[in-house]
Amino acid sequence: MESTVEEIGLTLHDRVALITLNRPEKLNAVTAAMSAELTRLADRCNADDAVRAVVLTGAGERAFCAGSDIGELDAYATPWDFRNRSDYCDSLRRLRKPVIAAVNGLALGGGLETALACDIRIASATARFGAPEIKLGWIGGGGVAARLRAAIGASNAALMLLTGDPIDAATAERRLLVSEVTEPSALLDRALGIAATIAARAPIAAETAKANLHAAASVPLDQALERERDLQAVCFATEDAAEGRAAFLAKRSPVFRRR
Numbered sequence: 001m002e003s004t005v006e007e008i009g010l011t012l013h014d015r016v017a018l019i020t021l022n023r024p025e026k027l028n029a030v031t032a033a034m035s036a037e038l039t040r041l042a043d044r045c046n047a048d049d050a051v052r053a054v055v056l057t058g059a060g061e062r063a064f065c066a067g068s069d070i071g072e073l074d075a076y077a078t079p080w081d082f083r084n085r086s087d088y089c090d091s092l093r094r095l096r097k098p099v100i101a102a103v104n105g106l107a108l109g110g111g112l113e114t115a116l117a118c119d120i121r122i123a124s125a126t127a128r129f130g131a132p133e134i135k136l137g138w139i140g141g142g143g144v145a146a147r148l149r150a151a152i153g154a155s156n157a158a159l160m161l162l163t164g165d166p167i168d169a170a171t172a173e174r175r176l177l178v179s180e181v182t183e184p185s186a187l188l189d190r191a192l193g194i195a196a197t198i199a200a201r202a203p204i205a206a207e208t209a210k211a212n213l214h215a216a217a218s219v220p221l222d223q224a225l226e227r228e229r230d231l232q233a234v235c236f237a238t239e240d241a242a243e244g245r246a247a248f249l250a251k252r253s254p255v256f257r258r259r
Contacts, residue, residue, distance in 0.1 A: 046096050127172065239259035
């Protein structure tokens with residue numbers, strides 16, 4: 001598995017796929033070609049059993065991602081074409097594998113939405129998060145309202161969305177937008193370390209745990225509980241779950257094979 005677009009880097013670290021937005025001179029702003037490639041890579045990661053977790057980051061020290069390349073936005077023939085474009089945040093949300101955002105600088109607009117589309121967010125102390133679209137006359141369209149509100153609460157989300165002003169990494173951690181803040185030099189190792197821990201777990205269980213979290217956020221409680229029981233039953237019936245029980249009784253480490 002490899003990237004076919006120069007501005008998207010892909011490396012494999014054992015069972016972890018590291019995807020890097022590689023356009024640092026433009027703050028890793030996403031072009032249409034990059035968006036299409038992210039969609040392709042997400043599909044490949046879903047299909048590849050050797051990939052058990054994904055880390056997403058940006059090249060350079062200045063930015064994780066500054067969102068869509070604004071210079072391309074007027075290329076759409078109509079606002080309806082713009083509305084129906086292939087969106088990179090949608091691609092990330094379609095990933096069944098757990099995804100960790102290693103936010104190493106600015107995460108603005110679609111970059112904030114990209115981070116929100118990931119399951120876990122780790123930030124460098126130099127990171128800044130913002131939704132500046134309102135300053136240019138529009139709003140975000142990659143899920144920012146729903147996901148930001150769920151992450152940091154209605155008032156904090158409104159403050160960011162209505163002013164367009166960014167928050168720093170410490171504030172993001174205090175408001176629970178990110179799980180941890182690290183020194184810049186430690187960020188990627190920390191994100192890859194978390195991904196490696198997840199990759200060592202039973203892969204079907206990791207994917208169903210992610211699906212369970214998504215269901216819990218989008219359906220009423222009684223339906224969420226029913227879905228959780230269904231997903232638990234799916235996991236319990238796998239060979240990996242049988243291996244986990246056998247390993248526990250034998251007091252050894254389990255060897256998971258995704259079955």
